[in-house]
Amino acid sequence: MNKRIVAICSLLEQTAWHYGNHGISEKCCEDLSFAEYTALKTVYENQQSTIQFIGYALNFTKSGATKIINRLEKKGYVIRKISPRDGRFCCVSITDKGIAIISRIVENQTIQLENILKHLTSEKKEDIKIALETLVSALQENKESKPALEDDLKGECC
Amino acid sequence: MNKRIVAICSLLEQTAWHYGNHGISEKCCEDLSFAEYTALKTVYENQQSTIQFIGYALNFTKSGATKIINRLEKKGYVIRKISPRDGRFCCVSITDKGIAIISRIVENQTIQLENILKHLTSEKKEDIKIALETLVSALQENKESKPALEDDLKGECC
């Protein structure tokens, strides 16, 4: 077994734990869980997302997606609209309040991470960024794409 | 706000999501959740861990740690023993069955990750590894250490 890959795997798990629900959420997600924050960010980055799209992005079932959007709507961070083009679809978009909290959270996390990485040289930070980019895009490619979703619903369901 | 740090933050969140409960667990953790797997790995790497130590490693309360060890014990992956040195302590150690499942999971994940990263050159993989190492050790340093735990209980409570 390739030792380097094993090591990367283990490192990824550690960062995942740090950045998952048990590292981040309590400190800087205000009234959002990590899942809710991720969902909200998805909506933020893909205006007029459908419920299915959000579910796909989070690896949730559609009912899971419905519920998380319910919570976000109740808290005032997103709004639902029925698509005029096709009454079955639901267009979820972020509110100003939603944008505000996303900004605050990103800012907080950035400050924290900046502090954690403060001892590293600029080059090292750049290396980390590039490495993560490579990794994430490799992960993305690996995720089997649902063409129907990708093509049809990319930000224009309304 | 430092754009590079913001980017790293976002990338970390994405990998965290991939490697957290919603990416990994269903595919290769058999009958273990990601949390249980992490706990088991902690026990594996720190024989004779106390409950508190496991809780600390996972960012769980001690009652959370108790429960996760309960589950692992019921499944036969760890055993409890009361410390002969101090009857308040609980020494948790991994069983052969536990070692076996850890090995299987690590192997599966390695194969998966190997596949995901197969298009990258050896140098790039090395870069990723080094970058993650830097990051993880920076994260580790940041985690305020509980000296009492660290000194007293490191693998020798029994």
Next chain:
DNA sequence: ACTAATAGTTGACAGTGTCAACCATTGCTG
């Protein structure tokens, strides 16, 4: 011995995602 501190356990509870069944809308077919 009495008291305080510490390790661990327990039960009630809340948050959260899945499953299966359901409704509503649309599109296809004869």
Next chain:
DNA sequence: CAGCAATGGTTGACACTGTCAACTATTAGT
């Protein structure tokens, strides 16, 4: 155009899982 299948979304029952607060048991200090 009627009927039916396909699709998007919602709902309620459920199970899992971690926290909180209260508890027991053991040890250490005076």
